[in-house]
Amino acid sequence: MYADVFKHFKQHCMTGISYMIPVIVIGGFCTAIARLFGDVETAGTIGYAFIQAGNAAFALMMGVLCAGIAYSICGKPGIAPGIVAGYLSNQVKASFLGALVCGFLIGLMILWMQNVFPKSKALKSMYPIVIYPVLSGIVATVVIMFLVGPPLTALTAYLVDVFMGMSGMSKFGLGFILGCMTGFDMGGPVNKICFSIVTAFAASGVYGPAAGKNAAAMAPPLGMAISALILTPKKYTAQEREDAKVAIAMSLCQVTEGALPFAFNDPKRVVPAVTIGSGVAHGLILTWGVTVPVLHGGIFAIPLTSNPLLWIAAYLIGAMVTAVIVSVLKPKHPKTDEDIVEEEELSEDIEIEIG
Numbered sequence: 167m168y169a170d171v172f173k174h175f176k177q178h179c180m181t182g183i184s185y186m187i188p189v190i191v192i193g194g195f196c197t198a199i200a201r202l203f204g205d206v207e208t209a210g211t212i213g214y215a216f217i218q219a220g221n222a223a224f225a226l227m228m229g230v231l232c233a234g235i236a237y238s239i240c241g242k243p244g245i246a247p248g249i250v251a252g253y254l255s256n257q258v259k260a261s262f263l264g265a266l267v268c269g270f271l272i273g274l275m276i277l278w279m280q281n282v283f284p285k286s287k288a289l290k291s292m293y294p295i296v297i298y299p300v301l302s303g304i305v306a307t308v309v310i311m312f313l314v315g316p317p318l319t320a321l322t323a324y325l326v327d328v329f330m331g332m333s334g335m336s337k338f339g340l341g342f343i344l345g346c347m348t349g350f351d352m353g354g355p356v357n358k359i360c361f362s363i364v365t366a367f368a369a370s371g372v373y374g375p376a377a378g379k380n381a382a383a384m385a386p387p388l389g390m391a392i393s394a395l396i397l398t399p400k401k402y403t404a405q406e407r408e409d410a411k412v413a414i415a416m417s418l419c420q421v422t423e424g425a426l427p428f429a430f431n432d433p434k435r436v437v438p439a440v441t442i443g444s445g446v447a448h449g450l451i452l453t454w455g456v457t458v459p460v461l462h463g464g465i466f467a468i469p470l471t472s473n474p475l476l477w478i479a480a481y482l483i484g485a486m487v488t489a490v491i492v493s494v495l496k497p498k499h500p501k502t503d504e505d506i507v508e509e510e511e512l513s514e515d516i517e518i519e520i521g
Contacts, residue, residue, distance in 0.1 A: 252269075271309060384464060384485075406428060459499075
């Protein structure tokens with residue numbers, strides 16, 4: 167039973183992250199709105215109201231992550247202690263790692279209690295409401311405040327200091343690696359690992375990787391669309407050219423999966439191209455020092471970036487790198503039945519009879 171929890175480690179983490187993402191998005195947009203209106207220090211103003219909402223979201227996001235992980239492992243009894251432990255992790259600056267540890271601790275502890283505590287009709291209703299949450303919450307509090315929290319806090323602070331002390335080339339290298347992780351499986355598990363790393367930086371107030379991640383996630387679909395519709399359309403089937411039109415919209419909405427149809431058809435050429443393009447986009451963002459307080463949003467997040475023009479430039483450059491690489495690598499695609507039918511219909515339309 168307990169081995170199954172670690173066997174599905176990634177699944178539990180992804181559940182927590184999926185619950186946390188909307189909280190981060192709300193916090194980022196509220197913070198950005200507050201900055202647009204200004205006067206965030208005066209109670210009663212619009213700026214003050216939205217900055218409070220943004221701060222609340224960022225304070226709660228680790229609680230939601232921790233609760234989501236615990237819920238994925240043991241069900242509803244893990245939600246309340248998860249919220250508390252995750253919030254404490256944020257307060258002591260243990261951030262993402264602290265919430266992760268507490269989420270699994272709470273989930274495993276409640277599974278253990280469900281297995282070993284006596285089956286009593288009198289206590290049946292008390293177990294999930296009082297006993298499981300309170301006992302696991304107490305243990306998680308002690309762990310995060312005194313055992314795990316301090317070293318994780320020191321580790322998080324060290325990583326942030328290392329990042330902030332990097333030179334331009336070092337930041338490009340870090341960004342390139344994170345970008346490659348984002349583009350490699352186009353929304354898959356490696357992409358989600360990168361998202362976790364970026365979230366940890368954002369939780370510590372470092373938003374450069376968030377800006378890079380957004381551009382890196384948007385570059386693959388646009389790059390494939392440019393290749394299929396502009397640079398080398400004859401190397402693609404009619405269906406792929408139709409997919410390319412959809413990919414443009416998916417890119418603008420930051421849906422990296424828009425490049426997946428092309429990767430399924432030709433993984434040996436498409437995967438390296440989108441991986442490198444995403445890496446370049448992320449690397450440029452970190453090198454240029456562009457930041458954004460949201461981890462998702464597509465083109466709607468552009469006004470929130472510290473330098474919209476540089477962000478757009480990195481996004482387009484990353485997409486062009488992908489487009490050029492895949493266009494060069496890809497051989498001329500053999501005509502499919504659909505293409506032949508298209509050509510026949512075209513020739514019939516323009517046929518001219520004389521006499």
